[in-house]
Amino acid sequence: VTDLDTSRLVEQLRANGLRITQPRRAVLEVLAAAHDDHLTAETLHARAAEVAGKPIDPSTIYRIIEVLERAGSIYHVHLGHGPGVIHLSDHAPHHHLLCEQCGRTVDLPLDDLDGLIRSIETDHGFRADSVHFALVGTCLDHNQPSRNVP
Amino acid sequence: VTDLDTSRLVEQLRANGLRITQPRRAVLEVLAAAHDDHLTAETLHARAAEVAGKPIDPSTIYRIIEVLERAGSIYHVHLGHGPGVIHLSDHAPHHHLLCEQCGRTVDLPLDDLDGLIRSIETDHGFRADSVHFALVGTCLDHNQPSRNVP
DNA sequence: CTCGATGCAAAGGTTTTGCACCAGG
């Protein structure tokens, strides 16, 4: 499964005339393995370096994120106060409930919001990006350690 | 109206045992005058300094924001990729449609979302902050390829 | 070979923090 995901991502890069370098391959493997996790650039950096077996420069990670975003492979959004988070764009569409207390994100199935988003588009002429949605608030127990917000 | 707002904010500070200093008063006046604008810290800083008639240090602004947030007077969220935005917490509840192309926010009436927010709370144990809502997407005037989402 | 991609280093914008001094109550 992970290998298939990686190959597919590699194809997406090739289709855009981009080179498959070692750092890029490592990033793609990490993303494919992360499934629906929301990685920060820092986490992605650390994991990719581990996969590659050698250090990768942070700036390279950010440039790869930019390239992948333009290629349509990933999304990158700032949900709360902390760093931006990244995930593959072709996962099951979902939204994020972001707890401001602990920074934890809870996934919300698309259909919970689908009707709303549609009506906003017709009523307000605003096309909501269905995977970039974040609803900020507080989860019931906000004592958990956070990845995104201290 | 603005004066009343300012006094009320001053009372909120006093109630929390906080001192009414010149920079704080200036910030409160700016906030009261801003109505439902979504100020960045930088804008707040500039306006407060103007109101005070003398320079205020940026760090002071950030500390005031922190204090006001703890006192419950204001909210402070990061809607998109840019800096955080601030507004009073007791304005007419509304939500934000944030255009990623132009950064413009469109207000969305509360009742469009009220049912949804309620059902999220019961279904997911997540209390959405009804004034902190941001739906990221693209407004009609800017239906072009995005920097973030091609 | 050639151009795109990387590493390094430095700077960018936003926010936080340490410390000595100032001023509100």
Add this chain to the structure above:
DNA sequence: CCTGGTGCAAAACCTTTGCATCGAG
């Protein structure tokens, strides 16, 4: 007065950029 608040300066934090070099195709 006396503690909380401020200004200043420096750093922390996340991210971007310039430039020389490297390596994929």
